Amino acid sequence: MxxxxxxxxxxxxxxxxxxxxxxxxxxxxxxxxxxxxxxxxxAAQQPSLDPAxxxxxxxxxxxxxxxxxxxxxxxxxxxxxxxxxxxxxxxxxxxxxxxxxxxxxxxxxxxxxxxxxxxxxxxxxxxNIVNIHTTIRGIEKQRLHLAHGSHEITGNVIGDTSAAYAGRAPTSDLSRLRIGQSAQVLGAWRPSDNSVDVVRISVGH
Amino acid sequence: MACGSTSLWAGETSWFCCGNAWGPCTGAGGGACGNCQSSANHGAWPNASQACWDITRPDLCGENIPRRGCGSVMNVKHQCSGATVCITITDCGPRTKEWCGEASCCNGQCRTNRVLDLTPAAYSALGDLSSGMLPVYIYE
CATH class of the missing domain: 2.40.50.140 (Nucleic acid-binding proteins)
Known part of the structure; x- marks a missing residue:
């Protein structure tokens, strides 16, 4: 802190x-x-009494x-x-x-x-931060093909990319990602080509 | 409606975008309640309706979360920092069943299972958006 x-x-x-x-x-x-x-x-904010x-x-x-x-x-x-x-x-x-x-x-x-x-x-x-629920549609060495709702998104694998499997600590090992898995992607949107640099991809069970 | 202090639940919260937005969030829509906005203190609850429950199924993770529909107001408190935010439920989520057993910890204490999604406005009142997940107590 x-x-x-x-x-x-x-x-x-x-x-x-x-x-x-x-x-x-x-x-x-x-x-x-x-x-x-x-x-x-x-951190030390007090609760507001009105949601508005x-x-x-x-x-x-x-x-x-x-x-x-x-x-x-x-x-x-x-x-x-x-x-x-x-x-x-x-x-x-x-x-x-x-x-x-x-x-x-x-x-x-x-x-x-x-x-x-x-x-x-x-x-x-x-x-440019995003945190989106996706489905993995394709896996390449340097990119992931992701579906987010009705949209297709290219996820760029960058040096900082990590994966978290079933709640475990993030690792640089992406080899356990599977097509069809639901995945939460925390990353950074690239306005130039509408892709997303994947910082952390989390998959469940 | 004012936020209360009666304990409702505890667990992990993540964040999501909704309403008019930029980037991949474009076209996210107003959520299950139709009025969700990323820039407002809103949240998504896994039991906002029966149809919602059928999607999120928190019971599969042992979380028999009570029904709280659109417009319900909750006070969300960071487990460790004590930071709080008062939110209104405007969407259904998260899909708790996909993350059974996942834990978020601070100061050696963990909260298990995703039971809440917050808009960026609400989540950022509690912590860092880049953390992606926080342990929280929920009051009503």
Whole structure:
């Protein structure tokens, strides 16, 4: 875990984010705060009493422009958002990385704190991440052919690809995948060709 | 409707996309209840209806999960961090029967079997989307 602690003497990460954004933080990418763990970031939230009220802000959509450290995002329902990257923002794109790899056209999920001007100071940004239920239709050395609903998806086998069999720990051994198996695929969508880089493929019994 | 604090279930949660979306999620649709959105705090429950139950069959993993239909509200709490999110059930899932015995652990304690799917908005309120799976307690 990381820099996030709440309570006496701890670092309140949400306040830190707000300060970073309001202070005009423009540093994008590597953090000056040490390791950033998205798990830890909002760990001490209290339950909201109404399902319509969310404590943190969430942004979903496609990136339409990158202006310095601000991502312009077009939501899937026609809404528009501005996401401020700060020193404390964690970035995932295939793997934990820096904001330098974010491109216009990427899909995005972001979590953060809303600033007075409406901009969301991001605590965590996940770029092109997908987690889809599929059926394995074909297996090649460098790619998997997957069915997701009525869609066919090409799954690219990359250096980071791992497989989890029947709940066991992930392994780099993909040899036990079988055509016809149901599989959960966590990966990163490639906007350029609509394929998915497979990070982890999980199959059950 | 407000979220409650009465214990309902415990297990693993995964995440999924629904509604208007980008990438492979395009055309995911509004789920079994018709109004599921990735950007809202929504969830999928394996016993949202009899038809849903027939698909998910959590009983095959020993999970006799009670019926909670569209619009039901649940409070979901990360087993270890204590982070919580209040969700509304808008879809059917996950297919529990395909993952019998699968466990998610933290601090040496594990929760077994997939009993809940959350939208990215809801899941990210609890943890890291790249984890794919989290151990949770569910209240209503």
């Amino acid at each position: 990381t820099a996030h602690q709440t309570g006496s003497g701890g670092i309140d990460r949400r306040r830190l984010l707000a300060r970073a954004a309001l202070g005009g933080a423009t540093i994008v990418g590597a953090t000056a705060l040490g390791g950033i763990d998205a798990d830890a970031a909002f 009220i969310s404590k943190s802000e969430f942004v979903e959509g496609r990136i339409t422009a990158i202006s310095g450290s601000v991502l312009e995002v077009a939501g899937s329902y026609g809404d528009r958002s501005r996401v401020q990257m700060t020193n404390a923002t964690s970035v995932w794109k295939v793997r934990p990385t820096t904001a330098k790899v974010i491109e216009v056209g990427d899909g995005l999920y972001a979590r953060g704190v809303k600033m007075p001007d409406g901009t969301v100071a991001a605590d965590a940004v996940w770029v």
